[in-house]
Amino acid sequence: MKYDHISFVNYNMNQLVLPLDLEILIPQNHLSIIVHEAVEKLDDTLLVQPYKGGGRPSYHPKMLLKVIIYAYTQKVYSGRQMEKLLTENIYFMWLSGSQTPDFRTINRFRSERMKDIIYQVFFSIVELLREKGLVKLEHYFVDGTKIEANANQYTFVWRKATEKYEKSLDDKYRQLALQIEHILENEEKTAPSMGLEEKLKETPITSEQIEQSIKKLEKHLETEPKNKEAKKAVRLLKKDYLPRKMKYEEQNQLFNGKNSFSKTDNDATFMRMKEDHMRNGQLKPGYNVQTGTEGQFITGFSLHQRAGDPGCLIPHLQHLEEHGVKPEKIVADSGYGSEENYDFLEREGLTAYIKYNTFDQEQKRNWKKKIERVENMEYDEELDEFICANKQSLVFQYETSKTSENEYVSIKRKYSCFECAGCPFQKTCAKGKEQKTITISLENQRQRKEIRERLQSEEGRKLYSQRKCDVESVFGQIKHNQQFRRFSMRGLQKNKIEWGLLCVAHNCKKMQKAIKRNKVKEEIGCQ
Structure with missing residues (x-):
């Protein structure tokens, strides 16, 4: 049977095909180009700093950094997988200049060469975002998430x-x-x-x-x-x-x-994770990652070994200031609403939009009916007394002080009412006890009043509502879309590097979307 009537496109594996330059095959504003341009704008002395010189020539640090960042944008966190893609994927081949470092070289660069410069690299990218007008570094939406460590959960x-x-x-x-x-x-x-x-x-x-x-x-x-x-x-x-x-x-x-x-990662602390598939509240080794965003760009991060968020805010903001970033307005959820944090932000001249633990309850109608709450009692500043619902005085008894891990001293004052016998509100107010007592910090009460007024303002409502779709969506992007729920390296220092690279990769992806969006706007404007 003859097939003369059937035609095919010419197929010859020995035919030399042009172009030989891989860049021609890469679409305009492709993510690999964004990564390339971002890394090229970094100061050469910053990346060359970890090298001592001498011996066999090393692979260029900018090339290795581009490969790793682009790999993180593609949900590739393994050095061996990166090595494989350097010979199979044209975007990796273009970024590396067709060089093929092995996985050991990639891992050594990531864990050792980047050890002392990861924050400088990250904040250099943040500065680039500011220059492009993508962030202003005025608003700072901060939240924490727990990432599981690369450690055995039973070696505690x-x-x-x-x-x-x-x-x-x-x-x-x-x-x-x-x-x-x-x-x-x-x-x-x-x-x-x-x-x-x-x-x-x-x-x-x-x-x-x-x-x-x-x-x-x-x-x-x-x-x-x-x-x-x-x-x-x-x-x-x-x-x-x-x-x-x-x-x-x-x-x-x-x-x-x-x-x-953990015995397999000594820096990891056992914490409760949200990803509790067994539903038994099992503790797992991990790190508390504090991350700040603006417009869903990551503008700051730090890793902590304590499970609670309140004690992480001050070290996190101090770390930001060390690298030249000091936002004007701090927006966070009620997990950060402590007297110590409010005091620190006030002393640093930062405006806090941070809820305290009872703020949402105070917005409900039945809150005013809770006569036992100190917020619903009158305070006589001259006599230093609180007036209860029965017009009786709660007089000052004594004060105690408590020092936090960050050496902040909080002073608590105790007030008692000695006229509770026969009071019609005794069951509700004093919970059936002989006398009603309250222990409060007057400083914290003053702070709460200011925060309440600030959050109830038009700007406060707008900023706080933005928090959920700003920082929390970034965690969703990283954990769900990027499928990053567990560190691949061990030790606090190495995990800082990994999270920093992930943040840079996230910012590059957001930068690409912003460039495409602006281009579409320009085309619509031209039409």
Whole structure:
């Protein structure tokens, strides 16, 4: 059968095809071009800084950075996968100039070369966004999310457990130390030491002390080799007490203010994650990532080892200021609404649009009916008294102070009413108790009043409503669309690099969309 009537496009694998320049095949305003232009505008000295020079020539840092950032935009976080794409994908091949660094080179650059410059690279991109008019760095929408660490979730060490076991070990050592002293004193026929037991109780036990006890016993055994008690004590100290004490001391250093850590990633802290598929509130090793946005561009980030958001805001904003970013208005949810945070923002001259924990309840109609709430009582500033619903006075009793982890001192004052007996509101107001007592911070009450007025203003309502669609949608983009829910590297420093690269990749994607949107507007305007 003949097929003369059928025609095909010429197909010849040996035919030389032009163009040879890959850039011609890349569409205008493609994401790879955005990444290329953004990295090219970085200062060369910044990227060259980590290199010492000498030896075999290294791959250019700008080339490696472009490849990694573009890989992150494509949901590729593995060095091996990047190596594969450098020989298969024309966008990767164009960015690398057809060079093919292996996965070890890529991973080494990412984890070691970027270690000290990740924040400078990120904030250089933020400055580029500001120059293009995409951000103004005036409004700062901040929120935190927890990202799971690259660690085994069952290799946890808890500080309370370590403290408990270490205390038990110290007590056992103190008892053994008395026996050791008794052995040495009897053999040397000297008078027993006075007050040794009290001295041991007062002195914290260290591994050096245990080692000294071993040396004393070993020296004693040189002259009395048949002393069974001394031999038993040496064996117990060497095989049990000393290794355990050294382990507990090492664990205490790794805690470094944390309540827990993972054996496979010592910097990770066990936290409750939103992605709880087992629905049992299981704790997983992770990091609290604080991220600030403006117009859904990421303008700041920091990683923390504490689970709660309130204590992360001040270090986060201080970190921003160190890199030359100081926004005027801070917008955050009620998780950040603490007296300490309000005080810090006020001292720094920043305007806070941050709810406190009862703000939403105060907007409801039945809030005014809650006569037991201090917000619904009158305050006599002259007499320093609160007036309850029955027109009785709650008089000042005493004040207490509490110091936070960031060394902020909060003063709480206690007020009591002594006329509650027979009061018609006793069951509701005093909850059936003999007297009504309240413990409050007057400073925090003043702060709440200012925040309430600010959030209820037209600008406050507009900014706070924008928060949800600004910062929270960024987390949705990263976790759901980018499928980034777990770090691929281990250690706080390396995970800072990874999150920083992810933020740069996110900003490049948003920049591309903004350029396309502006181009469409220009075309519509021309028509």
